[in-house]
Amino acid sequence: MTYTLPDVNFQPLMPMLFVLLGAIVSTIGAFNTKRIYVTWFNIAMLVCSGLAMTGLLGYGLWNRDLTAFSGGVRADNVALMIGGVIVIGSIMSLLVSLDTAWRARVSFPEFDAMLMYAIVGCLLIAFSGDLIVMLIGLEIMSLAGYVLATLQDSRRSEESGLKYFLLGSVGSAILIYGIAFLYGATGSFNYASIAGRVAEVLNPATVTDAANAANAVALAPNNLGILVAGALLILSGFAFKVALAPFHQWTPDVYSGAPTSISLFLSTVIKVAAFAGMLRIFNGALVDAPAWHSVLQWLIAITLIVGNMAAYFQTNFKRLMAYSAVAHTGFLAMCLLAQPSMGGPALVYYLLTYTLMSGVVFAIIAALQRNERGLNIGDMRGLFYRHPAYAVALAVCLASLAGLPPFAGFFGKYLAFQAAFQNGYQWLTVLAAITSVISLVYYLRPAMLMFMPDRTPAREYQYGQRPPTNATVALGVLGVILLGLIPSLWYNFAANPQIWRLLAGIGQ
Amino acid sequence: MVGTGAYVALSGVLFALGLIGVLTRRTAIMVFLSVELMLNAANLALVAFARAWGDLVGQTAVFIVMTLAAAEVAIGLAIIVAIFRKRETTNVDDLAQLKG
Amino acid sequence: MMHLMIFLPLLAALLIMIVPARWREEVAIGSTLLTLGLGLAIWLSGGTGAYIRDWVAPLGITYSVQLNGVSLLFAVIIAFMTFVAAMYAIRRIPNPGTMLGLMLAMETGLLGIFAARDLVLFYVFFEWALIPALLMLAVYGGPSRMKALVKFAAFTLFGSLLMLLSIIGVKYYSGADTFSLYGFDVQTAGGVRHMTGLTERVIPQPVQNWLFLGFLLAMAVKLPLWPLHSWLPDFHEQNHPSGVPDVMGTLYKVGGYGLFLFAIPLFPNAMHDFRPILMGLAAFTALYAAWIAFSQQNWKRLLAYAGLSHMGIVALGIFSLNETAVIGAMYLLAFQNLYTGALFLSVGMLQERVGSVDTRVGGVMTQAGALGGLTMALWFASIAVPGLAGFIGEFSVLLGAYQVQPWITAVATLTVIAAAAYALTAFQTTFWQARPLGAVATKDLHGLEWLVLGLPLAVAIFFGVYTLPALNLIQPAVQNILGIAARALGGQ
Amino acid sequence: MLVSALGIGIIAVIASALLGPKKGSKAKLMPYESGNDPEHGGVGTGQRFPVHFYLVAMLFIVFDIETAFFYPLAAAYQKLPQFAFFEALTFVLLLLVGYYYILKKGVLEWR
Amino acid sequence: MPDWLAAGLITLLKAVLVILGLLTGFAYMTLVERKLLGRFQMRPGPNRVGPLALLQPVADAIKSIFKEDLQVTMADKLVYTIAPIISVTFALVAFGGIPAGPAGSLFGENPWVYNLDAGILVLLAMTSMGVYGIFLGGWASGSKYPLLGGLRSSAQMISYELGMGLSLLGVLMMVGSTRMTDIVQYQAVNGWFIFFQAFAFILFLISAFAETNRAPFDLPEAEQELVAGFLTEYSAIKWALYQMAEYIGMFTASAFMVTMFFGGWKGPQFLDGLIPGISDWPLIWFIAKMAFFIFFFIWVKASILRIRYDQLMRFGWKVMLPFALFNTMLVAAYITFVGRTEWKGGNVYERFGLNQGLGWWPLGLVSLALAAFWIVRSDIVRPWFNKARPPQLDVKQHVTIIERAGGD
Structure with a gap:
């Protein structure tokens, strides 16, 4: 028996290794030092990770499409961009936690450690080149996420954590079963070879390799069925993870039950990573596979309706944001329906803007709430006269979430609509437009209340404005405005059709 | 020699049982055990397909899935125990604090 | 110069946030005046050419702006009215910094709307202008502003999001390279490449109808057309009583302009096919609004x-696709802003004096003769008394539309009579009649207020008598647009 | 093997059940709690045990899986290239991170 | 008769034989143990029933069958009954995989019931199934002491299972197979593993004692602590089944140790010089070596004091586990850096001009030294697990949190 060595190459792993180092240091180093130092160290590690992705650390990953471990890890441009989004969201979470974690009673090094482990998982998904690595990343992320949601020693957070855990593990199980089926249909875990085999399954005449031909024939009658079943199972599994209706039930509870700085993390970074997985699988490996498009479009339709309608009736701002996250899942998922060269850049752009604006909103809730239940919408009346900067920032981000130009959310929505529209899902875009109107209304109410003069005493936490949160908010708002005025800043990187062909392993 | 189809069918049955368990059981532990059943169904399917393709990677995947299941057990039990110690119930319906 | 004109107000708005409170008024007035001056200078220089640059190159979104013809006229009038409103705001609103900032921010949005020659850019400015309007209502609005606000925003967004879809569809189905109306050349490595604009392509027919409906919906909400008008009265009622936000809101009736500049050249077949229905709707809106106004x-x-009633007439003119009518519609649209805006301000003055905006106050004329007189003059402009700007527009619209759909136009003509009825009734109950017993004495106009009401009136009279400068701007533009439409229709 | 082993156990129990006397009395069948009356009602009725046992169980699962990963490696170790050692070392070091953590957390302290 | 049926019947026959052998062994081992313990404690031990008390086990068996089988009122009936059966079943099954001689040495048949590729893994799996018997028995009794006793025993068993599993890894790495016959053959060629893996053997030995709940780790039977642990509510045959499981576990552990470290069924090669072929005598060597370890078990029980429960757990987690891991990595490093030529500039032998034929002996020396050091300097090792450190609340950090909270 001979063993072939996997091609070991640590360069594409560098972004993850930095984060992992941070996680390990938070795990073991925190017994000797204060949490605040650990957190700053972690932020530094995240920055290093980001720099490693952009290639400013003496070597470049950008445009090099490095792979390692027999294609298990791929640092192509897609991975780098999504990794960048993840890093930005994570830095925001950590900064906010500096201010608010002690109020939420989660200010201990394990918080940082879990966060960093989750980020490692997220990056692993983004950098995955085959289903196994993706699965490992997904599980690291989810498991750390469950712990994060439960970390606060309160009934609310523990119950939400349990709910998250139970539904999340069901989702994982379905996903894994789907992966097994996909493997059964194609005989490979690698995205690129799956994409190749999918073509063969669909069209057996194209089989070139004799050995593959034998295998394809051996499984041929069942292959297509198994493939479709696998794709749909994976789709449902991911629907749990990204909270597509009707698999979204955990989302509002978890996002509103967990401490707000954790909700920030869960609703941005985790979601970005889950979408990265979907992007990799559905726009990469399964881009030619049948059936999943038509199921996904219905899921999106339900998500748009349910998410927006439910958010409309919320009176708690944090819970509103939770449902808004569900609604945005619908918009985000619309990008997946399109051809990768069109939907991919749209998704990447939308993910970044979504992370920024959602991050800011949660950051401000975290800073201003009196307890972890969040703010009531009524509590926000007159916020502009007490915390003008936060109110303006919040208004900007809410407008952006609603999709109003000139903020970045507009272009995100525009791109998503365009992607779906130009690929034959016009009815879905009309539905999305109509549900967007509902979303505008529920974003508008808190946004406008903030500017209405108010004589009653303040109902938010008075000392919420602190430098790290300010930095987060400034980063987010600046990003939202800049990306809105000059979308090319980010979009031009993503728009190159070449990188989206590589996603499915075509043209290697 | 039992065919691949039979194994896959068996794994399908296991998976369905797990899914039914998830949907009908109200105790967190039982839901959790059903999830484990689903994971094992996936393992069975993976092994069966690995044999059909004559490929070792599928079996490696089983190893990883087993690890994931173990990690899930560890964390899931921790959460359940934490709640149990506070509330003395693991019934999902009793968690009325948070309604979807 | 053009870009400076568009973005100067925004810069001033940002400056207002920074400078000390006592300089805010000077900054605001100065910048509005400067903007107006820039507008007039452009007018004197005969308008600007199209300026096209890539904005989001991969998507074909450009920053293409142009101020000439109709859009130049509108821009100048907006600059003028913003100046007038700002003058009134600094006198009337205590601590007016926020209001001035919002007004200036909105002015940029409006100027942008009129200057934009790219559909996406148009949409961006269209939504941009919404935000200050909402904030004005939120900060300065009346007790039930939340409802008005939500209604306003929901209606607007409902229309504009569907418009966004048709914008996407327009480029997709027409096969144009950019969202710009006009094509342009770019330097590429392989030489000069022509990027086709939207007007250079024709959208295939069945799709065109749907896209037009999406576009129309947005414009009809803004215009507004019955039955999408119900946000309008609430919006105005709940705004600050001074009427300053209303002035900006009035300026904001960009629906007609959008239909004129984008719908006619892009969807000529659809407009042609839907013409009877749309004209009927417009006429009905005009008459219905006048009828409702009567009982307010x-x-x-x-x-x-x-x-709303005026806008019905404007829509009638645009939908008729007749040159005379379209010119009239543009004329009316331009100057309606003037006198309706000024009327809102006069209502603000009235409210300041008698503490109410009820039409049954009575006897104001006896104590504040100048206010009453100027208001009456503005009302005359509004109900299209000859010699004032409103008459020219309304008459041309009816004249032109009659050639296309005589019966519908005849119905619309009734509006003129209805307008006289509601205007005079309301004026009579407010300014004449007996002053109620025990009412406080009202002061007459003083200082800036003379200017605030007088300047718009003067302009309205000037353009009511001497139409040539305005027509010189409007007529070529209208001919150009209708020419594009005619080519598309002929090519069918 | 399994069958016969199982058979032995079952036969023994059945034989005893058939042959042995059955003269239970209440006191005789009461749970033995050093002579005190039993405090609670039997199986599954809210009995609590120290959380430490859960921890040990979880730790066992984690470390047992780790052992399970080691077995295939060990069996194939001599045929693997030198790289395998570093891989194993990485694995063990990561494991030790967790080990150090639980050590410092006092999970392994028993009172 | 088709082949598969014949093979199946033979397997069944062998299984029954092994089981009967084990049961007899168990019965007489109780006698031997009591006798020996008596001798160790300067008393005669059992000497009434039959000559040399040889009938004592028979009497015990009859008694336990005819004794009243109590079942506590609050017990979970089904589980209560099944638990001891599980325990004894897996204890018996585990033994079947151990080869007692070379292939075909048992009247033309193989002297094992089953021989799987993953033999060691199966064996470990079967022995760990015993945890279920104990835990379920304790839980199903519906009583406080059995529950706690069952938990403690389970915790103990799973803790030491780690050390046990890890300590075998060195051997596995050297052999490259998990099949027990391969391991025995390897030892026949290269020498017994006790010489190369003395340290691992000590770790394994200790773990085996803990796994089988034998002294000094027989906490489940520590009357002073929790009455009789999980056995409190058991009597008659069920109690006897648990005892059976324990003793059979001891057999298995002995046989396992013999196989892994002492050359299995092979005798020492140098004896072949005296009597040709003596090292290959089937079964004899195997049973002889096993007997020694069984004696060793009893010897230890008679000599060493029972340790406290917290000491037990701490020892398992803080000493056994890391050292077993260390041993594994030591072997791995040895194989990679000493035994290989691919390392820079040839392997270590070449670099230092040593004889290539040294084989495993340097490793054996290191291991032996380690073991010796470990035992001799146990006073250094002991504090690692003997000193209880109460978890401390970081008061200072707590106060800072409260201060920073600003009284909110």
């Missing part, structure tokens, strides 16, 4: 319905 007892609602 709140000045602001009354003005809102009056504006």
Whole structure:
């Protein structure tokens, strides 16, 4: 028996290794030092990770499409961009936690450690080149996420954590079963070879390799069925993870039950990573596979309706944001329906803007709430006269979430609509437009209340404005405005059709 | 020699049982055990397909899935125990604090 | 110069946030005046050419702006009215910094709307202008502003999001390279490449109808057309009583302009096919609004319905696709802003004096003769008395539309009579009649207020008598647009 | 093997059940709690045990899986290239991170 | 008769034989143990029933069958009954995989019931199934002491299972197979593993004692602590089944140790010089070596004091586990850096001009030294697990949190 060595190459792993180092240091180093130092160290590690992705650390990953471990890890441009989004969201979470974690009673090094482990998982998904690595990343992320949601020693957070855990593990199980089926249909875990085999399954005449031909024939009658079943199972599994209706039930509870700085993390970074997985699988490996498009479009339709309608009736701002996250899942998922060269850049752009604006909103809730239940919408009346900067920032981000130009959310929505529209899902875009109107209304109410003069005493936490949160908010708002005025800043990187062909392993 | 189809069918049955368990059981532990059943169904399917393709990677995947299941057990039990110690119930319906 | 004109107000708005409170008024007035000056200078230089640059190159979104023809006229009038409103705001609103900032921010949005020659850019400015309007209502609005606000925003967004879809569809189905109306050349490595603009392509027919409906919906909400008008009265009623936000809101009736500049050249076949229905709808809107206005007892609602009625006429003109009517519609649209805006301000003055915007106050004329007189003059402009700007526009519209759809136009003509009825009734109950016993004495106009009401009136009279400068701007533009439409229709 | 082993156990129990006397009395069948009356009602009725046992169980699962990963490695170790050692070392070091953590957390302290 | 049926019947026959052998062994081992313990404690031990008390086990068996089988009122009936059966079943099954001689040495048949590729893994799996028997028995009794006793025993068993599993890894790495016959053959060629893996053997030995709940780790039977642990509510045959499981576990552990470290069924090669072929005598060597370890078990029980429960757990987690891991990595490093030529500039032998034929002996020396050091300097090792450190609340950090909270 001979063993072939996997091609070991640590360069594409560098972004993850930095984060992992941070996680390990938070795990073991925190017994000797204060949490605040650990957190700053972690932020530094995240920055290093980001720099490693952009290639400013003496070597470049950008445009090099490095792979390692027999294609298990791929640092192509897609991975780098999504990794960048993840890093930005994570830095925001950590900064906010500096201010608010002690109020939420989660200010201990394990918080940082879990966060960093989750980020490692997220990056692993983004950098995955085959289903196994993706699965490992997904599980690291989810498991750390469950712990994060439960970390606060309160009934609310523990119950939400349990709910998250139970539904999340069901989702994982379905996903894994789907992966097994996909493997059964194609005989490979690698995205690129799956994409190749999918073509063969669909069209057996194209089989070139004799050995593959034998295998394809051996499984041929069942292959297509198994493939479709696998794709749909994976789709449902991911629907749990990204909270597509009707698999979204955990989302509002978890996002509103967990401490707000954790909700920030869960609703941005985790979601970005889950979408990265979907992007990799559905726009990469399964881009030619049948059936999943038509199921996904219905899921999106339900998500748009349910998410927006439910958010409309919320009176708690944090819970509103939770449902808004569900609604945005619908918009985000619309990008997946399109051809990768069109939907991919749209998704990447939308993910970044979504992370920024959602991050800011949660950051401000975290800073201003009196307890972890969040703010009531009524509590926000007159916020502009007490915390003008936060109110303006919040208004900007809410407008952006609603999709109003000139903020970045507009272009995100525009791109998503365009992607779906130009690929034959016009009815879905009309539905999305109509549900967007509902979303505008529920974003508008808190946004406008903030500017209405108010004589009653303040109902938010008075000392919420602190430098790290300010930095987060400034980063987010600046990003939202800049990306809105000059979308090319980010979009031009993503728009190159070449990188989206590589996603499915075509043209290697 | 039992065919691949039979194994896959068996794994399908296991998976369905797990899914039914998830949907009908109200105790967190039982839901959790059903999830484990689903994971094992996936393992069975993976092994069966690995044999059909004559490929070792599928079996490696089983190893990883087993690890994931173990990690899930560890964390899931921790959460359940934490709640149990506070509330003395693991019934999902009793968690009325948070309604979807 | 053009870009400076568009973005100067925004810069001023940002400056207002920074400078000390006591300089805010000077900054605001100065910048509005400067903007107006820039506008007039452009007018004197005969308008600007198209300026096209890539904005989001991979998507074909450009920053293409142009101020000439109709858009130049509108821009100048907006600059003028913003100046007038700002003058009134600094006198009337205590601590007016926020209001001035919002007004200036909105002015940029409006100027942008008129300057934009790219559909996406148009949309961006279209939504941009929404935000200050919402904030004005939120900060300065009346007790039930939340409802008005939500209604306003929901209606607008409902229309504009569907418009966004048709914008996407327009480029997709027409096969144009950019969202710009006009094509342009770019330097590439392989030489000069022509990027086709939207007007250079024709959208295939069945799709064109759907896209037009999406576009129309947005414009009809803004215009507004019955039955999408119900946000309008609430919006005006709940705004700050001074009427300053209303002025900006009145300027904001960009629906007609959008239909004119984008819908006619892009969807000529669809407009042609839908013409009878649309004209009927417009005429009905005009008459219906006038009828409702007749029973209003709140000045602001009354003005809102009056504006709605005018917009019905404007829409009638545009939908008729007849050159005379379209010119009239543009004329009316341009100057309606003037006198309706000024009327809102006069209502603000009235409210300041008698503490109410009810139309049944009575006897104001006896104590504040100048206010009453100027208001009456503005009302005359509004109900299209000859010699004032409103008459020219309304008459041309009816004249032109009659050639296309005589019966519908005849119905619309009734509006003129109805307008006289509601205007005079309301004026009579407010300014004449007996002053109620025990009412406080009202002061007459003083200082800036003379200017605030007088300047718009003067302009309205000037353009009511001497139409040539305005027509010189409007006519070539209209001919150009209708020419594009005619080519598309002929090519069918 | 399994069958016969199982058979032995079952036969023994059945034989005893058939042959042995059955003269239970209440006191005789009461749970033995050093002579005190039993405090609670039997199986599954809210009995609590120290959380430490859960921890040990979880730790066992984690470390047992780790052992399970080691077995295939060990069996194939001599045929693997030198790289395998570093891989194993990485694995063990990561494991030790967790080990150090639980050590410092006092999970392994028993009172 | 088809082949598969014949093979199946033979397997069944062998299984029954092994089981009967084990049961007899168990019965007489109780006698031997009591006798020996008596001798160790300067008393005669059992000497009434039959000559040399040889009938004592028979009497015990009859008694336990005819004794009243109590079942506590609050017990979970089904589980209560099944638990001891599980325990004894897996204890018996585990033994079947151990080869007692070379292939075909048992009247032309193989002297094992089953021989799987993953033999060691199966064996470990079967022995760990015993945890279920104990835990379920304790839980199903519906009583406080059995529950706690069952938990403690389970915790103990799973803790030491780690050390046990890890300590075998060195051997596995050297052999490269998990099949027990391969391991025995390897030892026949290269020498017994006790010489190369003395340290691992000590770790394994200790773990085996803990796994089988034998002294000094027989906490489940520590009357002073929790009455009789999980056995409190058991009597008659069920109690006897648990005892059976324990003793059979001891057999298995002995046989396992013999196989892994002492050359299995092979005798020492140098004896072949005296009597040709003596090292290959089937079964004899195997049983002889096993007997020694069984004696060793009893010897230890008679000599060493029972340790406290917290000491037990701490020892398992803080000493056994890391050292077993260390041993594994030591072997791995040895194989990679000493035994290989691919390392820079040839392997270590070449670099230092040593004889290539040294084989495993340097490793054996290191291991032996380690073991010796470990035992001799146990006073250094002991504090690692003997000193209880109460978890401390970081008061200072707590106060800072409260201060920073600003009284909110």
